[in-house]
Amino acid sequence: MREYQPRTIQELAACTCDRCQRRLTPDGPGEWQERLSFNHVGGFDSVFGDGNTVSLDLCQHCVREVLGQWLRITPPADTDVFGLWRDRKIDSAWDAPP
Template sequence: MRVHELKSTPVVAQLICDRFAAQARHDEGDGLNNFLQLGFDVGWGSALGDGTRVDIDLCLSCLKETLGPWLRLSTSAWAATPEA
């Protein structure tokens, strides 16, 4: 026997670029595919402050424009053409 319960789960419905304010919704167009959500904790003695949490949402255009020269780009394993 299966007993079902309806539970709500929060989801990210929209992202807004922290640099340029470009917006994307999960249910429109490419959804959130063209955004980077980055979050990490820095350690003690960091230039950003001891024990600081860093979070940023960037559209990929802003990521490329600001960090482009330093990005190491290569083909992802899932996108590589299988060998014949």
């Protein structure tokens, strides 16, 4: 016999870019998957303060404008955008290259 209990969860419904204030939603025009959301808890002797949380949400345009000179952008070589091996039939995980 199974017993269930009610559970309340929160799901991210929108995100606003901290730089340009662009509002991003999951059903928007492709921007949602390209956003950069960052959360970090400062450790001992952090310049942000011990235990403080540092958060940032940027749209893809602001990521490119603000961080572009430091980003390493490498096109996929042996895989397509979904991580599948090109020109090779894979029937199971055992057939994939290591």
